[in-house]
Amino acid sequence: MAPPESADPALTEAxxxxxxxxxxxxxxxxSLAILAYRLTLSVASTFANKPVTSxxxxxxxxxxxxxxxxxGIVALGAGVFGIAALGLFALGLxxxxxxxxxxxxxDSES
Incomplete structure (x- = not known):
């Protein structure tokens, strides 16, 4: 679907x-990957310390x-953000x- 003609070109331009x-x-x-990793550790330890009594x-x-x-969802978020961070860093390099x-x-051509 094409963008509307009245759309601002500055918003559609990359x-x-x-x-x-x-x-x-x-x-x-x-930073988000580290925070999600720490949250994963916290969630896992909380679940381990509070067993189900039923x-x-x-x-x-x-x-x-x-x-x-x-x-698993929190760990997946940590992994996705970690891979994105590595990819962006490699792209910057x-x-x-x-x-x-x-x-x-x-310089060598001049």
Whole structure:
């Protein structure tokens, strides 16, 4: 579906990729990954310290499933943000190296 004609072109235009933007995004994603990892550890230790005290097997199975789901979702978030941080950092390094090589080739041609 095409954007409406009355849309502001500044909002639909992509911003340029710069090393500063990459490293800033990597810092933000890395911070979120660390926070999510710490939350994962906290959730897991809380669940381990508070066992389910019930004789009903349905309650025990359901609580185990919910605990696994909650821990898994938080761990997945930590992993996704960690991989995003590594990717953005690598992209920033690639852009810096590309600029340096372009500058060197321009200096050698002059």
């Amino acid at each position: 911003l340029p990729t710069t090393p500063l933007r990459c490293f800033t995004g990597s810092l933000v994603a890395g 004789d009903n097997p349905t309650v025990v199975n359901l609580s185990a499933a919910v605990r696994t789901l909650v821990t 690639q852009l810096v190296i590309k600029k340096l090589l372009d500058r060197q080739s321009a």
